[in-house]
């Protein structure tokens with residue numbers, strides 16, 4: 001088999017980390033009950049309760065779109081509104097799934113400079129209209145770490161939650177890169193979630209090193225009522241649930257969830273530091289998780305693509321580079337070299 005070279009277009013270009021893989025293999029012995037009634041699912045759920053130091057309700061879904069959409073749907077009636085930042089994945093990258101699974105709850109989108117949802121914009125949207133003709137705001141959702149590669153500190157989450165409470169809103173956290181945020185902040189999972197007022201967290205496993213799977217944690221357990229039915233109806237109840245659950249056991253018990261994220265974050269810092277030395281391009285001034293954004297002339301980006309590099313430009317308005325658990329320094333060096341020569345080539349062409 002060809003060994004395809006590493007790309008940084010997304011952190012989901014990477015494969016499965018050894019800890020998740022080993023746990024899958026360990027789960028592949030004998031027969032156990034289906035649909036989540038098995039020892040692996042119980043052990044994974046307990047691992048989450050231990051990790052978060054609280055007695056939360058835990059569910060598993062195949063992907064983040066389903067996890068977010070079903071979690072939001074469980075917090076809303078069809079006439080409700082969900083406040084989010086304009087760059088939120090639920091708004092830009094889920095094909096209307098939150099609206100679909102909630103039977104019509106509307107996303108109420110807040111302008112944001114840096115991709116974060118501010119307490120002020122929550123207050124603005126929550127009080128914008130009080131009449132029967134506008135959807136009733138019911139939930140706010142924040143992404144940790146953000147689509148723009150930033151993190152909310154526990155104090156910031158607390159401030160968001162205070163704004164929510166003042167307007168009777170529940171607080172959901174899209175944690176597709178929750179591990180990266182924890183590694184960056186150096187704080188406990190509890191501190192930045194339920195202790196700061198988060199009601200429901202979608203904890204991403206895929207971008208963290210698993211093959212597939214996200215966990216949905218209800219810190220307010222009353223909100224989890226009938227969530228199992230929601231998952232089943234949406235086609236998200238795995239019959240061989242042990243294979244969705246076991247990788248979490250491997251990730252949490254080995255702490256790979258955190259070391260993987262820390263490695264990815266370190267790689268982002270390493271790339272940013274070296275890319276900043278290249279004159280003629282602009283690199284995100286702040287790197288708090290595993291994303292780095294590069295602003296460069298179209299010709300430079302085209303020249304980089306010609307050198308075989310893949311990246312997205314539709315997120316955050318610049319070329320985005322994401323690092324993951326298996327990123328190799330040498331490959332980042334290659335990217336920097338190619339970026340440098342792409343800039344030089346474009347300059348030469350301009351002089352001619």
Ligand SMILES: *Cc1c(COP(=O)(O)O)cnc(C)c1O
Pocket residue numbers: 063064065066068089090143146147174176177206207
């Ligand atoms: C990747 C991602 C998700 C999940 O996406 P799926 O492709 O549905 O697994 C959710 N939120 C954010 C911010 C993401 O980056």
